[in-house]
Amino acid sequence: MVGYTEKIYRMDIPATTANFGPGFDCFGIAFNLFNSFYFRTSGHPGELSFHSNLSLNNHPKSNLVYMAFQQSIRQFSNLKTPPGLEVWALNRIPTSRGLGSSATAVIAGILMAAALTDKNLKLSELLAMATEIEGHPDNVAAAIFGGFTLAIQDESTVLAQKVPWPEGLSVLVGVPELQVRTQAARNCLPKRVNLEDAVYNLQRSALVVNSLYQRDWASLSFALNDRLHQGARMKLIPGSKALFGALRGSEAIGTVLSGSGPCVLVLFEGSGAERVTRLADLMKGTWEAEGVSSRVLELAVHNEPVRLKRSSEEELYEFQDILSREEELRRVN
Numbered sequence: 001m002v003g004y005t006e007k008i009y010r011m012d013i014p015a016t017t018a019n020f021g022p023g024f025d026c027f028g029i030a031f032n033l034f035n036s037f038y039f040r041t042s043g044h045p046g047e048l049s050f051h052s053n054l055s056l057n058n059h060p061k062s063n064l065v066y067m068a069f070q071q072s073i074r075q076f077s078n079l080k081t082p083p084g085l086e087v088w089a090l091n092r093i094p095t096s097r098g099l100g101s102s103a104t105a106v107i108a109g110i111l112m113a114a115a116l117t118d119k120n121l122k123l124s125e126l127l128a129m130a131t132e133i134e135g136h137p138d139n140v141a142a143a144i145f146g147g148f149t150l151a152i153q154d155e156s157t158v159l160a161q162k163v164p165w166p167e168g169l170s171v172l173v174g175v176p177e178l179q180v181r182t183q184a185a186r187n188c189l190p191k192r193v194n195l196e197d198a199v200y201n202l203q204r205s206a207l208v209v210n211s212l213y214q215r216d217w218a219s220l221s222f223a224l225n226d227r228l229h230q231g232a233r234m235k236l237i238p239g240s241k242a243l244f245g246a247l248r249g250s251e252a253i254g255t256v257l258s259g260s261g262p263c264v265l266v267l268f269e270g271s272g273a274e275r276v277t278r279l280a281d282l283m284k285g286t287w288e289a290e291g292v293s294s295r296v297l298e299l300a301v302h303n304e305p306v307r308l309k310r311s312s313e314e315e316l317y318e319f320q321d322i323l324s325r326e327e328e329l330r331r332v333n
Helices: 064-076 101-116 123-134 138-145 182-187 195-214 217-223 230-234 240-248 273-289 313-332
Strands: 009-018 027-041 048-052 085-091 148-153 158-163 169-176 254-257 264-269 294-299 308-310
Touching (some): 009 138, 027 101, 027 169, 027 294, 027 313, 048 313, 064 101, 064 123, 085 101, 085 313, 101 138, 123 138, 123 148, 138 148, 138 158, 158 195, 195 217, 230 240, 230 254, 240 254, 264 273, 273 294
Parallel strands (some): 048 085
Antiparallel strands (some): 009 308, 148 158, 254 264
């Protein structure tokens, strides 16, 4: 189609945690767990071929990747009908768990539209567009810039800055066999908060940033407490209260909900296998005692910004083979 490139592209977009500690709708962190996307144009305008290891193939035009693509390509082009698109998506990030899977879909859709219209999109522009679609900036900022990010927005502006993540501060993520829908997690929050709780979170948000700079784990542990959202959301997550209580007396520096939950993020010093095993066993055992199955992921902070990469037919064929195996596993399980 005239006006659109006929190339193959790949992107790997990281998992993120948002609302980190007291930083509600502000603090985000990117991790080395990725959703991967390959895409190219097809010869049939307006048509979509979508292949995923999740159940997104059944209604491909209703998924968030394509919705973000459609909205974005209409900003970049004056054509009313979007080009035909072939997409292959390998989703490794658990969905509806508070690890930013929807942010990866939004960013993927925007970057697809930019690539196919040869739009040279700045990261700041990508942030503004992704925030408009996602509704809040913390997940998308971390996924776009990498690392630990501070993001703010008002009616006309979205800004994000990175804070260096200190070496030696490690992360475990408890992933329960539960899902919490974003809308339910939003609806359970109060419409207004009292001044005391607002000040409480403001104080601790400032202390989180300085504690990371100073590598002051004792202060960081104190600063990670929250009064704006975690208490309400933990009521939606069976076993979470028991889990936070068990981890409070352990080797963990701090424990927070990941995004709106139900995943739980645990910070600890170092990366020794024995310490990881002890914390992971404690998390899984506590949840199991509450009737909840779970698994634990050891993740590293991913510091690189998102990149769109040119790819080849050979690389796409290899990716399609991986995706086919993943789809078969999903059907079997």
